[in-house]
Amino acid sequence: MDSLTQIVLGAAVGEAVLGRKVGNKAILYGAIAGTIPDLDTFVGNFFDTITAIEIHRGFTHSIAFSVIFAPIFGWIISKIENFEGVTWKNWSRLMFWGLFTHPLLDAHTTWGTQLFWPFDLRLAYKNIFVIDPLYTLPFLVFLILAMRRKRTDPKRRKYNNLGLIVSSIYLLLVTPALKFYAFQKFETALESQNISYERMDTRPTPLNTILWTANIETQDSFLIGNYSIFDTQPISFHSAPKNYELANPIKENPNLHRLIQISEGWYTFSEENDALYFNDLRFGNLDIEDPDSEFIFSYKLQKEHGELTATEREKEMRDAKNLLPRLWKRMLGN
Template sequence: MDSLTQIVLGAAVGEAVLGRKVGNKAMLYGAIAGTIPDLDTFVGNFFDTITAIEIHRGYSHSIVFAVAFAPIFGWLISKIETKSEASWKNWSWLMFWGLFTHPLLDAHTTWGTQLFWPFDLRLAYKNIFVIDPLYTLPFLVFLILALRLKRTDPKRKKYNQLGLIVSSLYLLIITPALKFYTFQKFENALENQNIQYERMDTRPTPLNSILWTANIETENAFLIGNYSIFDSQPISFHSIPKKYELAGEIADDPNLNRLIQISEGWYTFSKESDELRFNDLRFGTMDIENPDSEFIFSYKLSKEHGELVATETEKEMSDAKNLLPRLWARILGN
């Protein structure tokens, strides 16, 4: 999830664990714990693109990391907060839950997390977009209400609990129910249109859980369809050829195979100005109403010093500006 959401979650968890004893400092250190796992994006700057992608949401988003580093961070805080009533064990417990709930939340996004690192198992439930105001804003409001009260005020604990309950209901009940409902809609549409397919994957579109996208794999192409719970027209699917033949002599290249594994097989090739591109279909295109627009994650493939190198294509700010009004219009139904 985005940084603000992880800060809010971390602060709320910190308050739940230690707020009664240390007050607002529990929120502060909880918020810090909630941001630490995402420092892997900074580490990724020292590596090539493919390695950086593999690192993201890897070790720092695992149970191993939370268990290993919570006592270390707890010890450091105990040395800073020498006058606090909390002990080293108290701080360590707070840091563990701050570090651990971060990947638990990320597991619900499309990218997912390697919670059980070093095992090669990425959890990705794909029931919430990485930025979802319906999850974050109510949570933030309750956290601010709690923050304004004294640590001994019983309402403080009540507000914090309400924030955790409301956000959890949305994350664990409402969005999975919407995912199940929309998945059935896509299944019925494929059956009604006599479309034979190998597998299907669904996810919410940016900033909401009302409009959903389905990726469907067939023998030679991928189909992409959108469905809003406010739709009144049948679902239509747009076909994107796989074009695997464009890989040519690099088809068996180890670095290309790493990209394929990262994409979980949801990829196509394309050529732009004689440049070979690898398109990761899992995150859709820059324009929800134009399936032929550029993919959000697309990589230029080239050889440097005999090694295959992937370079992420740059996106223009105008692309994002054009996305929002068209996305909103599509959310309201076809």
């Protein structure tokens, strides 16, 4: 999830664990714990693109990281803060839950997390986008209400608990129900159009859980369709050819296989100005209403010093400006 959401979650968890004893300091250190796992994006700057992608949401988003580093961070905080009756074990417990809930939340996004590192298994439930105001804003409001109360005030704990409950209901009940409903709609549409397919993957579009996208794999192409819960017209699908033959000269390259593994097999190739691009389909197109628009994550493949490298295609601000109005219009139904 985005940084603000992880800060809010970490802060609320910190308050739940130690708020009665240390007040807003629990919120502060919980917020810090909620941001620490994403430091892997900074580490990734020192590596090539493919390695940086593999690192992201890897070790720092694992159970192992939380277990190893929570006592270390807890000990450091105990040397900084001096509250009666609060030991390094209390601070370690706060840090553990702040660190651990971060990847638990990220597991619900499309990218997922390697929660069980070092095992090569990424959890990605794909029932919420990385930025979802309906999840974050109510959560933030209740947290602010809690912060304004004294640590001994019963209403402080009540407000914080309400934030955790409301956000959890949305994340764990509402969004999976919407995902299941959308999946059924896509499945019905494929059956009615006599489309045979190998597998299907659904996810919410940016900033909402009203409009959903499906990737459907067929023998020679991927079909992509959108469905809003306000739709009144049948679902239509557009085809994205796999173009796997374009990569024949490098099909045995280990770096290419790393990209394929990262994409979980949801990928196509395309050519532009004599350059070969690897397109990761899991995150959709830049323009929700233009099936021919570029994919959000597309990598230019080229040989450098005898090694295959991947360079992410740069996205411009106009891409986002074009996306949001069209996204809102499509959310309201076809």
